[in-house]
Amino acid sequence: MPIQYYIFLSLALFSIGIMGTLMRRNAIIIFMCIELMLNAVNLLLVAFSKMYNDASAQIFVFFSMVVAAAEVAVGLAIIVMMYRKVHSVDINILNRLKH
Amino acid sequence: MNAYELIFWLLTVMAISCALGVILSRNPVSSVLFLIATFFAVSGHYILMNAQFLAIVNIIVYAGAIMVLFLFVIMLMNLNADTEPQKNRLVQLAGVVSGGILFLVILAALKSSTNNMLEQTSTDIGLIKNLGKTLFTKFVLPFEIASVLFLSAMIGAVVLGKKGEEGPQTPKGA
Numbered sequence: 001m002p003i004q005y006y007i008f009l010s011l012a013l014f015s016i017g018i019m020g021t022l023m024r025r026n027a028i029i030i031f032m033c034i035e036l037m038l039n040a041v042n043l044l045l046v047a048f049s050k051m052y053n054d055a056s057a058q059i060f061v062f063f064s065m066v067v068a069a070a071e072v073a074v075g076l077a078i079i080v081m082m083y084r085k086v087h088s089v090d091i092n093i094l095n096r097l098k099h
Numbered sequence: 100m101n102a103y104e105l106i107f108w109l110l111t112v113m114a115i116s117c118a119l120g121v122i123l124s125r126n127p128v129s130s131v132l133f134l135i136a137t138f139f140a141v142s143g144h145y146i147l148m149n150a151q152f153l154a155i156v157n158i159i160v161y162a163g164a165i166m167v168l169f170l171f172v173i174m175l176m177n178l179n180a181d182t183e184p185q186k187n188r189l190v191q192l193a194g195v196v197s198g199g200i201l202f203l204v205i206l207a208a209l210k211s212s213t214n215n216m217l218e219q220t221s222t223d224i225g226l227i228k229n230l231g232k233t234l235f236t237k238f239v240l241p242f243e244i245a246s247v248l249f250l251s252a253m254i255g256a257v258v259l260g261k262k263g264e265e266g267p268q269t270p271k272g273a
Contacts (some may be wrong), residue, residue, distance in 0.1 A: 001103075001106060001140070001197075002169040004210075004212070009111050009114065009115070009144075009181075011209075012114065012115055013118050013137075015201055015202035016115070016118040016119060018198040019109050019122060019197075019198035019203060020122030022194030022195075023190075023191045023195065024122065024125060024186070025184040025185065025186050026178070026183060026184060028127060028169065028172065028173060028178070030124070031169075033121065033122065034130065034222070035134065036118055036121060036197065038159060039141050039161070043141050046148055046225075050148045050224075050225075053222050053224060054224070055224040055225075055245060058150055058152070058153055058225055058230060059233055059237075059238050062156065063245060065161070066244075066245045066248070066249065067139075067248070068161075068204060069160055069211050070248055070251075070252030071252075072165045072250055073168070073252050074255050074256050074259065076168055076172050077255070077257075077260040078258035080259075080260055081259050081260065085228075089168060089178065091169070096128065098236055
């Protein structure tokens with residue numbers, strides 16, 4: 001497989017994630033699109049790791065998964081907390097930081 | 100077209116179509132299920148590149164833990180297609196156009212780059228044994244710091260998600 005195919009695949013996934021982030025109003029869906037973008041970058045890192053035969057990129061993917069897991073835990077806690085206050089996950093309602 | 104390429108294209112089509120399903124489906128629960136399918140396709144790509152450790156970690160951490168967390172939160176909030184807020188058409192079109200322009204620009208920039216083949220001979224750097232050796236010799240300090248990060252994220256999530264009194268608590272005498 002040429003490396004270009006993997007570049008284009010992860011580029012497509014990344015662009016779909018950006019489109020979703022810009023299109024949707026549900027805060028949870030936007031969060032999921034950010035996860036999709038993270039995964040696209042991980043895929044490209046693994047492809048380059050195989051191309052250069054270097055394990056460092058795979059370790060980096062491992063750490064980015066760790067950070068993503070921590071980020072999701074904190075982010076979802078914040079979304080749940082805001083949902084308790086305003087009873088919505090619509091970002092047009094959540095756009096004020098202070099009520 | 101040999102079996103390797105066939106699996107590659109199958110996984111690619113599955114990943115992209117499920118990713119489109121994530122952003123196009125009205126119901127948040129089906130969005131989560133599409134995202135899980137996307138993660139499985141990406142894990143299949145990892146296996147294809149002989150990064151077996153990352154494939155398993157991707158399934159366990161992403162599809163197993165993170166997406167279940169999303170599913171729990173969506174079901175907790177009782178979201179469905181009827182209550183789903185929609186942006187107006189113009190804003191949606193602007194989002195699609197800007198995402199598409201990013202895609203086209205990077206595609207055009209990288210189209211004529213050097214053609215490096217990803218050789219099909221299996222490299223064993225992605226196996227658990229070799230990756231573990233690298234992780235615990237060269238990258239042992241970041242590994243330990245990541246555990247501290249996890250602990251702080253866990254405490255932060257518990258503190259934020261706890262059902263306490265309304266408003267921030269001010270310390271006595273402040």
